[in-house]
Amino acid sequence: MRRMTARPENAHQARLLRLLRDNGSNSRAQLGDLVDLSRSKLAVEVDRLLETGLVVADGLAPSRGGRRSHNIRLAPTLRFLGVDIGATSIDVAVTNAELEVLGHLNQPMDVREGPVAVFEQVLSMAAKLKASGVAEGFDGAGIGVPGPVRFPEGVPVAPPIMPGWDGFPVREALSQELGCPVMVDNDVNLMAMGEQHAGVARSVRDFLCVKIGTGIGCGIVVGGEVYRGTTGSAGDIGHIQVEPGGRACVCGNRGCLEAHFSGAALAGDAEQAAREGRSVQLAARLETAGRLTAEDVSAAAAAGDAVALELIREGGKRLGQVIAGLVSFFNPGLVVIGGGVTGLGHTLLASVRTQVYRQSLPLATNNLPIVLGELGPAAGAIGAARLISDHVFSPA
Amino acid sequence: MRRMTARPENAHQARLLRLLRDNGSNSRAQLGDLVDLSRSKLAVEVDRLLETGLVVADGLAPSRGGRRSHNIRLAPTLRFLGVDIGATSIDVAVTNAELEVLGHLNQPMDVREGPVAVFEQVLSMAAKLKASGVAEGFDGAGIGVPGPVRFPEGVPVAPPIMPGWDGFPVREALSQELGCPVMVDNDVNLMAMGEQHAGVARSVRDFLCVKIGTGIGCGIVVGGEVYRGTTGSAGDIGHIQVEPGGRACVCGNRGCLEAHFSGAALAGDAEQAAREGRSVQLAARLETAGRLTAEDVSAAAAAGDAVALELIREGGKRLGQVIAGLVSFFNPGLVVIGGGVTGLGHTLLASVRTQVYRQSLPLATNNLPIVLGELGPAAGAIGAARLISDHVFSPA
DNA sequence: AGACTTTGTCCTGTGTGTGGAAAAAGAAGA
DNA sequence: TCTTCTTTTTCCACACACAGGACAAAGTCT
Known part of the structure; x- marks a missing residue:
């Protein structure tokens, strides 16, 4: 089931999306304090984001001394898939647009069984999470693998502990299967991104x-x-x-x-x-x-x-x-x-x-x-979600 | 003798200045190929740079099949001072805007004699270079010191081999003495910048x-x-x-x-x-x-x-x-x-x-x-010139 | 109820940049 | 030498984006 997730049209919109991701629901007025844009410009960009559906209205903010501001938030239906493939186990998590974990599965599995078997498992875990009702489809997926990756192409290279993975087109293949954008990175890098987003860093x-x-x-x-x-x-x-x-x-x-x-x-x-x-x-x-x-x-x-x-x-x-x-x-x-x-x-x-x-x-x-x-076993999956959200929340 | 060197007004102008620095004299047409600006916009920015005096006309370029283009180059009177203070000797070089070394002096000196003595020496070497006719004044100076530096302030911190230097306001003091912008960095960083600009890197x-x-x-x-x-x-x-x-x-x-x-x-x-x-x-x-x-x-x-x-x-x-x-x-x-x-x-x-x-x-x-x-003893001084030119060639 | 504050919308003026047209300058070929 | 084709540069008109003021809407506080 392919979902066509909209992408921001320019750097301003990307900036706003990331602010909403990192700070949660926010009023238009607060957003205005954070970004250095004129009120008119800001209103235009927010309206455009509302049109695309990436952002939705979310009631009224409490008054700050005058008229109450309209809240906006990222579309509550957005879902990211974070996958952390370790040497001996797989973590799969589903997050909302704010990267909060809505569902998490862990499954022991030896990475040496090769990419085909591993991704079969990953897809079945993703399906199980979908079946549990936390997601209907995915707007992006981040994948962490326990070895070096040629990042722009999303392909593992010469992974010492992962025979059979060298050159496997992870990004390409999963993007096909999941019908959404996919980014691949080293699991350690994703852990760092996870701790940076929601942890000690x-x-x-x-x-x-x-x-x-x-x-x-x-x-x-x-x-x-x-x-x-x-x-x-x-x-x-x-x-x-x-x-x-x-x-x-x-x-x-x-x-x-x-x-x-x-x-x-x-x-x-x-x-x-x-x-x-x-x-x-x-x-x-x-x-x-x-x-x-x-x-x-x-x-x-x-x-x-x-x-x-x-x-x-x-x-x-x-x-x-x-x-x-x-x-x-x-x-x-x-x-x-x-x-x-x-x-x-x-x-x-x-x-x-x-x-x-x-x-x-x-x-x-x-x-x-x-x-x-601070995040324990979820760090990698959260980092993976963060990776793909950075991609989705950037101009096409 | 204070010189008021103009500074670029925006990022486009800064970009053009750096291109001219790194590629030498260049025609307006070639510049157009490099910078992805509309012809009109480019012409406007170049004209403004010509007005400020940072850039001057430099004859006609050879034809590329049609009308010959006008060359422009960085003002030939621009001078940067590159200073590399080592543990046991001082290198001082004068460069033009393209960072070509026009004059170079080396003097043995123990850094432990302290900042006052060292900078007295540096200033006298700079004066000697001026007297030799390669420069009338300086549009900026880069200083390398053999120890860690708090870069934004241009102040050495806790230098193990430089007792007496801790907290000495190098940037402030030299900027006063030389009457031009000054940037301070670790000598090793400057060597890296030197090799990057004109050497193997x-x-x-x-x-x-x-x-x-x-x-x-x-x-x-x-x-x-x-x-x-x-x-x-x-x-x-x-x-x-x-x-x-x-x-x-x-x-x-x-x-x-x-x-x-x-x-x-x-x-x-x-x-x-x-x-x-x-x-x-x-x-x-x-x-x-x-x-x-x-x-x-x-x-x-x-x-x-x-x-x-x-x-x-x-x-x-x-x-x-x-x-x-x-x-x-x-x-x-x-x-x-x-x-x-x-x-x-x-x-x-x-x-x-x-x-x-x-x-x-x-x-x-x-x-x-x-x-x-590749640059031998000049690497540090060239890197120092590069450092300050990056600063001078950036919007104020 | 009235004064004041904050938020959101509308509108206009300004300035900036794009792209076409034409002129200038030269190269290549007849 | 003259013509044709290229390339470069200048000029100009048009569109567009953005800032900022004015005003209306919605609240708070006295």
């Missing part, structure tokens, strides 16, 4: 967003815009060396950050500790489940298991080393840490902070908050 | 420019614009750790890049090798000069001294480690290496390349040129 212009999942990546935001690098692989910090001659990594080198600390490495370390009998708790868990995950370590740490805590601390130190370097180089205004292992929480955070504040220069670390992401 | 939008001088810094260019970070200390890579528990650094940490490889470290290592009798050549030089510098090592290496070569290779490996990390993170389209030690040249370059290509992922290193800067 509101109003910060330059920041880093480190995501620890199966691998490790880093979203880079410069001047409020995501920076993707020359070939779309910016932020790929998982293979920075932290230990010369250290552990062998899947990438062929030794001592990569990811080999020493990541969801996968953490699980491996925990299993080894369990087998060596260093932790009763982990051993018991291994016995029941057959294998261990980062979540198990997180749970054990929460229960006070010394080995689990030490693993997290050690990992945080390694991660902190790398972040310290990035902070010196990039001098961000904020560092956000998120991803599946947010459960490791404050133990990890404390360890990272110690390392960064010790290793980086005062000028860069003064007033540098290092915090956990 | 032309037409590259995202690149890194590593400067190895007394210390080590890195200019970051994102989308053609210098990125300075939240507090102006972006690119300060000298204190990234390369050797856990390594050498003590002046910053208080251990194992910093700068402690293991930089002009200062190299000189120290060479002196030690000379004293230990490991290199006849260096020992002889130490005997004559009383101390060694990075240039001495460079000379010895050129003469085939094994110890000097090994020092450079070892340093290049360390530097390469750090750059490899930055390349993974930033995914630049080019890495430029410059600074005083460019004499170390290809030995250093080879060593850095090996390390980067080995350690970073293929997607980031494919088609990633790592090259030496």
